[in-house]
Amino acid sequence: MYPKPRSIVFDLFGDFLRYSGGAARLQTLTELLAAFDVPEATTRVVMARLRKEGYFATEKDGRSTVYRLTDRSWRLLDDGRKRIFERDRDPWDRHWRMVIYDVPESDRSARDRVRKKLRWWGFGPLAPSTWVSPHDRLDEVAAALSEEPVARLDLLTCRSAGQAADLDMASRCWDLGALHAALLHKREAYRAKLARYGSSPPKGRDALVERVELVHDYRLLPFDDPDLPPELVPSGWVGREVHEMFLQAHEMLRAEAEAHCARATRESPSPQP
Known part of the structure; x- marks a missing residue:
C-alpha cells in the first residue's frame, strides 16, 4: 500500500525536487504521483491544500501552475533530512x-x-x-x-547520579525491548531489499516508487528510535546497522530514481528559481 499522497509530495520534494530549485509544475507533479496510482484530481486537491497551509506558493508560467517550496517547507525538509539520514557519531558527553x-x-x-x-x-x-x-x-x-x-x-x-541512573532513565523513557524487536524485523526486511536490488535492480518508475516507499518506511522510525548512544542500549543493539542498510538501499536506487524524475521534469520543464 502506497503512502498517502501528501506524504508522497513531501518525499518527492525532499529527496529529488528540492535539488532542482524547489519548484515543479503541476503537470510534473501529476505525472510523478501517477506512479503511485494517485489520480490527477487528487493531486490537484492535495497541492491546493498544501498551498493553503503555507507549504507552497504558486505562480503562473504561461498556462502552467508552478508550485514552489516556502520557507516553512524548506525548514520541514531540512529537519526531516537531518533526522532521517544523520546519526550522532560523537561520543556521548553523559x-x-x-x-x-x-x-x-x-x-x-x-x-x-x-x-x-x-x-x-x-x-x-x-x-x-x-x-x-x-x-x-x-x-x-x-x-x-x-x-x-x-x-x-x-x-x-x-547529569544523573551515574551509569545506573542513566540506564534506568533510558528504560523508563523508551520501551527498548519492543524497539529492538522492531529494529530486528526491519533489518531482515532491508536485508531482503538489498539482495533484491543487487540481483534485479528496479528501473525508472519502479526505482522511484521503491525509493519513496523506502524513505517513507524509514522516516517513521525516528518517532520511536531516539538513536541512543551505546552506553544506554543493551549489547547487540542493531540500530546503527539498520541505519547503514537503509543508506545503502537508498543509494542503490539513486541513479534510476533520479533519472526518472529528471525525465518528468524535462518533459515539463521547471522554471528557474
Whole structure:
C-alpha cells in the first residue's frame, strides 16, 4: 500500500525536487504521483491544500501552475533530512537535555503535537510534561515548539547520579525491548531489499516508487528510535546497522530514481528559481 499522497509530495520534494530549485509544475507533479496510482484530481486537491497551509506558493508560467517550496517547507525538509539520514557519531558527553513544558489542559490537540515533535527529535517522557534526550537538540526543540501554545518552556542540560541512573532513565523513557524487536524485523526486511536490488535492480518508475516507499518506511522510525548512544542500549543493539542498510538501499536506487524524475521534469520543464 502506497503512502498517502501528501506524504508522497513531501518525499518527492525532499529527496529529488528540492535539488532542482524547489519548484515543479503541476503537470510534473501529476505525472510523478501517477506512479503511485494517485489520480490527477487528487493531486490537484492535495497541492491546493498544501498551498493553503503555507507549504507552497504558486505562480503562473504561461498556462502552467508552478508550485514552489516556502520557507516553512524548506525548514520541514531540512529537519526531516537531518533526522532521517544523520546519526550522532560523537561520543556521548553523559549529559541529558531536558524539556519541561506547560500546555493548557483544555488544548489536547496542542499537547499531542508537542509530544509528537519531542518524539521526532529523540526525546522520551521521563515524567508528565518532562522529556529528556541524550542528544543536544534543545535549539531544534525550541524552534519546533515556537509555533505551539506553550505557556512555559524550560530547556535544561543536566547529569544523573551515574551509569545506573542513566540506564534506568533510558528504560523508563523508551520501551527498548519492543524497539529492538522492531529494529530486528526491519533489518531482515532491508536485508531482503538489498539482495533484491543487487540481483534485479528496479528501473525508472519502479526505482522511484521503491525509493519513496523506502524513505517513507524509514522516516517513521525516528518517532520511536531516539538513536541512543551505546552506553544506554543493551549489547547487540542493531540500530546503527539498520541505519547503514537503509543508506545503502537508498543509494542503490539513486541513479534510476533520479533519472526518472529528471525525465518528468524535462518533459515539463521547471522554471528557474
